[in-house]
Amino acid sequence: MKKILILTGGGDCPGLNAVIRGVAKRARKEKDWEVFGCIEGFNGVYNTPHEFIRLTRSKTAGIHVKGGTILRTTNKSNPINFPVLQPDGTTKFVDRSDELVARLKELKFDAIINIGGDGSQRISKVLCDKGVPIIGVPKTIDNDLSATDMTFGFxxxxxxxxxxxxxxxxxxxxxxxxxxxxxxxxxxxxxxxxxxxxxxxxxxxxxxxxxxxxxxxxxxxxxxxxxxxxxxxxxxxxxxxxxxxxxxxxxxxxxxxxxxxxxxxxxxxxxxxxxxxxxxxxxxxxxxxxGGSPVAFDRILATLFGVKAFELALEKKFGRMVAFRNNEITSVTLEEATKKPNLVNKNSYLVQAAKGLNISFGD
CATH class of the missing domain: 3.40.50.460 (Phosphofructokinase domain)
Incomplete structure (x- = not known):
């Protein structure tokens, strides 16, 4: 049996569970894949014993309507800048990425799906460069990833x-x-x-x-x-x-x-x-x-992202992030995904239309 590991990192977001369910349901059609979830970002790999859950049919049934993430999440497990508590009570940030890569290789996962925002996908890029078979799924309520037209949760x-x-x-x-x-x-x-x-x-x-x-x-x-x-x-x-x-x-x-x-x-x-x-x-x-249940659009987008992420793993197209572009579900390289943020352009039609509605931006 082949194994795939899913994790959610950074802030929680409506639609995370829909992605997890989308991956798991699509994987079950292939018969020879087992899907696991990693608890609290990469902490589940670092912890001893490892904290994984097998994402069976009963574990993922109906979770697409629930807010949050059944895998839990954290913004304190960045392997490149991992917080380590010192004896004097201060926190020192250290690079534990090589340790993480070694542990993942020992666990023999055939694919890793990292669901997260810009910070998480920068981590995905570093791990990919170190040989980890990883695929990114964009997540942020801020909608600030430029490689995708929309992120679920927004x-x-x-x-x-x-x-x-x-x-x-x-x-x-x-x-x-x-x-x-x-x-x-x-x-x-x-x-x-x-x-x-x-x-x-x-x-x-x-x-x-x-x-x-x-x-x-x-x-x-x-x-x-x-x-x-x-x-x-x-x-x-x-x-x-x-x-x-x-x-x-x-x-x-x-x-x-x-x-x-x-x-x-x-x-x-x-x-x-x-x-x-x-x-x-x-x-x-x-x-x-x-918080709360995702609206219909986010459930659909997140589910499609999950299906696409597994299909990329099935085709061994690692080092890519799922994206929504021109009303289609596609993928981009992790390098492109993390190249620049998606910020509001003050000269865009959206801003100009807002000003046309007499909304003031104080400028």
Whole structure:
């Protein structure tokens, strides 16, 4: 029997379970393949004893409707920059990739499917160069991978953000308030931009377009007459003023990244300091955007990604990442997959259309 190992790394995302199920169901048609799942990214390989589960029919039945990942995930198992706790309580990041490659060879897996975002696929590229038969599946609610037209999880995150925004519109109008809704988007403002258009926001702030707070105050003032009016703002967590930096705090122990978040409250203070007279309230959606059942589109896209990933393994086309391009499921090299991020182009039609709808970006 041939063996394939699936793992999920980085942040969780609606649709991960649909990918896992897609791989497992397609593999069962071949009769001579066993499918295993690795617990918490590559930690399942590093741990002693190894933590794997066999993805049988009963284990994967119906999981495509569930959020999260049955394999669990972590952003603290990067084999190239692995966090190791030191005796003095500090964390040292070390390269354990050669150790990982050796363990995978000992376990004699015929293929590895790594489901993850840009960081995970950079790991896939390194492991591929070291001889690991690996295939990538793109995952991110931020939609920030340029090698694929869409990533699963994004549509669900936008739907969650839009549903939340709709609720905030009614309370903002009732109280004559400015309400700021903070959504995810470290470097790319896709969730903010799409939910702003879908919800009818007055202001949308994204990482790619630094804002001028004075322009925002003027925009808000246009919505008020005799103290009455309301404004709804969508802001991505990575948005920043023209004369400032991204709002962030130190990441958790073992994490490679700083922790973004808090821009809603920072923006609220900036607006007040700049003379905004309206009452302001802040709402941070946070991990609500990552949770829950995936919408139909994400279930379909994720399932097709899973089927394609196994078929690439079947054809021994390793070193590639599944992609959705021109309404077709295809694949690209891992080098192309990690070449550049998919950021919002301020000159794109989407941004220009938003401006045509009188949505302000503060620029």
């Amino acid at each position: 549509s669900t995150a936008v739907q969650i953000a839009t549903d939340s925004f709709d609720k905030l519109v009614t309370t903002a109008e009732s109280h004559n308030r400015v309400i700021i809704m903070e959504v995810m988007g470290r470097d790319a403002g896709w969730i903010a931009l799409h939910s702003a258009i879908a919800g009818g926001a007055e202001i949308c702030l994204i990482p790619e377009i630094p804002y001028d707070v004075k322009k925002l105050v003027k925009r808000i003032e246009l919505r008020y007459k005799k103290g009455r009016g309301f404004v709804n703002i969508v802001v991505a967590e990575g948005a920043k003023p023209k004369a400032g930096t991204v709002t962030a705090t130190k990441g958790e122990m073992g994490s490679e990244h700083v922790r973004l978040g808090g821009i809603a409250f920072q923006l609220s203070k900036e607006l007040k300091d700049a003379g905004c007279k309206a009452e302001i309230r802040e709402t941070v959606l946070g991990h609500v955007q990552r």
